[in-house]
Amino acid sequence: MGLEAALPVDNILTTQLNRVINWARRSAVWPMPFATACCGIELMATASSRFDLARFGAEVFRFSPRQADLLIVAGRVSIKMLPVLQRIYVQMTEPKWVISMGACASTGGVFDTYAVVQGIDQFIPVDVYVPGCPPRPEMLIEGVMAIQRIIDNENIPYDGDGKRLPLEVAVTPTYEPAAQPVDVTVGAS
């Protein structure tokens, strides 16, 4: 941090508590990769040595939502997958942020069909959209840095703008289909 030069001899530095906490949070963003399609490959490239997301403190990919604070949705989300995505979002511990990576996650992309959700922001909160098909790793890194800038502006305790209130919602889809008979074996005696 270059702080050492500013430290007085008795090694005490005064600052604001939220600066320290935000500094800790921004420097160790642990992403949860929700990679469902081709964008996931670029997400992996971002973490690998050529682009090295570790330079920004976000290289520890956690495949458990309980251990992550940044959800990176990389790829199209089908309607069957959406309840899973919502559940993973709810399972992440606060505070948490969401990157919607690529055209598909943000808008459905070219997949304007019955099976693909047309933008995850219709169903979960999104902080940063990373455009591209797929976005270059530099673009995703810029997205992570945008998350860091958002973190820098957080207040502790939260300033009541509704951003960081805990979620108390159910994850069941509201979808109510017509009943369909589901015979396990048709025509067997």
Add this chain to the structure above:
Amino acid sequence: MATPVLDHPDLPRLKAAFPDVKFLASEYRGQTTVVVPADALHRVMRLLHDDPACNYDFLSDVTAADYLGYPSRTPGRFAVVYLLLSTNHGRRLTIKTYLDPSVDTLGNELDPALIVPSVTDIWPGAEWREREVFDMYGIQFRDHPDHRRILTWETYPAFPLRKDYPLRGRGERERYRVMPRDAR
């Protein structure tokens, strides 16, 4: 249009083995398709698999097509398509069965007319393929060991690859609970 060359070696065998069945055959660029009536399908498949001269030991795929609005006339609206391969003889053969729906195709009711015998007893690998055809077209397979949808969920309100189902669906992709950050 070139006239089809119906020189597939298994066509005479089929004809000889099933004199009572009316086959239709076509050929396009060396690929032969035989249209089999649904009631004869299982017998024909059994012969194609078991007869050492045919010996279609590998079922590449089971799929279907919806010919609604097709420019030329077809023997039925839906076709179930079986792609067979004989690894011993190095031959391929496509078998088609046409079906016509008897109830409204817009919904997800099971149509008693859209049913063909399952070939899972001949090629066990047909199981998931037939489930996919059922899921997408609502064509049922008699005596299938595990007759459920495979890609969409059990209560999906349509069979989405039917041509009268809109490409963008009928609201399935929109109807979820929104999860705002400040939900309380």
